[in-house]
Amino acid sequence: MQGIVRSGLGKILGVALAAVLGVGVTGCSTNPATGRSQLNLLSRAHEISIGSEAQPQLVAEYGGEVRDPQLRAYVTRVGMSMVEYTEGDFRDLPWEFTLLDSDVINAFALPGGKVFVSRGLVQKMTNEAQLAAVLGHEIGHVTARHANDRISRQLILTGVVVGATVAAGQSDSDLVRVGVPVLVGTTGTGFSLSFDRNQELESDRLGMRYMTRAGYDPRGMLQLMEILRDASGERSQPEWLSTHPLPETRIRAIEQRLASGSYSRMIDAPTHSLYEERFRREFLSRLNQLADAGAFNRDVAVGEIVPIQWGGWTGECCSGCAGASCGTSHGH
Numbered sequence: 472m473q474g475i476v477r478s479g480l481g482k483i484l485g486v487a488l489a490a491v492l493g494v495g496v497t498g499c500s501t502n503p504a505t506g507r508s509q510l511n512l513l514s515r516a517h518e519i520s521i522g523s524e525a526q527p528q529l530v531a532e533y534g535g536e537v538r539d540p541q542l543r544a545y546v547t548r549v550g551m552s553m554v555e556y557t558e559g560d561f562r563d564l565p566w567e568f569t570l571l572d573s574d575v576i577n578a579f580a581l582p583g584g585k586v587f588v589s590r591g592l593v594q595k596m597t598n599e600a601q602l603a604a605v606l607g608h609e610i611g612h613v614t615a616r617h618a619n620d621r622i623s624r625q626l627i628l629t630g631v632v633v634g635a636t637v638a639a640g641q642s643d644s645d646l647v648r649v650g651v652p653v654l655v656g657t658t659g660t661g662f663s664l665s666f667d668r669n670q671e672l673e674s675d676r677l678g679m680r681y682m683t684r685a686g687y688d689p690r691g692m693l694q695l696m697e698i699l700r701d702a703s704g705e706r707s708q709p710e711w712l713s714t715h716p717l718p719e720t721r722i723r724a725i726e727q728r729l730a731s732g733s734y735s736r737m738i739d740a741p742t743h744s745l746y747e748e749r750f751r752r753e754f755l756s757r758l759n760q761l762a763d764a765g766a767f768n769r770d771v772a773v774g775e776i777v778p779i780q781w782g783g784w785t786g787e788c789c790s791g792c793a794g795a796s797c798g799t800s801h802g803h
């Protein structure tokens with residue numbers, strides 16, 4: 472659920488590049504969420520600083536956030552209830568869940584734990600499990616470290632990492648001056664927040680894991696996909712569809728998972744719920760009340776969103792880290 476935001480490019484890329492130049496190639500490690508071995512050019516601190524730098528600009532692009540304390544607290548509670556069940560020490564990230572005051576239908580995440588969902592999307596929801604599904608999916612992008620995959624890939628492709636090694640004696644600012652145009656030239660238009668199809672499917676898988684660990688009925692993920700599919704027939708297409716596989720593809724994968732042993736046992740089980748009533752009472756009624764009072768933005772102009780495809784590269788580490796032990800495994 473991402474796109475490219477054109478403005479602010481230099482700032483974001485500058486942070487990414489400075490991060491890489493500062494740390495050099497840190498090698499590979501196995502991600503505890505995905506079980507995949509990843510090439511890590513960005514440290515956790517770098518991911519956090521990239522997310523923190525980009526956050527205010529993205530919020531502004533979407534017309535600001537919904538500031539109502541009750542709605543903010545609700546979204547944060549749902550998100551944090553799943554963060555608790557993330558792997559390794561991901562729960563220690565500075566997680567933040569933002570409800571964007573925009574009619575567009577979208578959600579996305581920045582590295583380091585910044586998660587965003589639009590008002591346009593949540594207004595189509597009918598229960599809390601659907602909200603957990605979209606937030607869980609975005610949490611999955613963070614824990615799978617998909618942004619690190621993308622940026623690492625880009626830096627290797629453009630030779631910035633090699634160049635930084637060769638030019639080790641130069642100052643960071645010199646390297647930034649050389650390296651940024653290389654990066655800009657590669658993306659052509661800007662810093663992309665879109666991920667490839669394998670990464671999206673991986674986030675769906677992680678999202679279902681996190682939402683069910685937190686006690687949500689896994690059918691909420693299927694219902695979320697159906698909401699997005701149905702919205703695709705409307706006048707304005709969900710932005711989300713510009714960067715994601717067609718919901719039909721993902722719906723099939725989710726249906727298969729729901730039919731499998733562990734997930735099928737959670738459906739209508741006393742341990743898992745869709746939380747329809749609570750969603751209406753604590754969230755939707757307040758949202759509708761504020762909408763009726765004209766408290767939200769109208770016709771917000773959102774920055775141009777352009778998808779960039781990465782041809783299925785999923786950040787497998789073997790292509791970029793000679794000499795390291797780069798075995799891969801696949802978690803589900």
Ligand SMILES: [Zn+2]
Nearest residue numbers: 472473671674
């Ligand atoms: Zn996504």
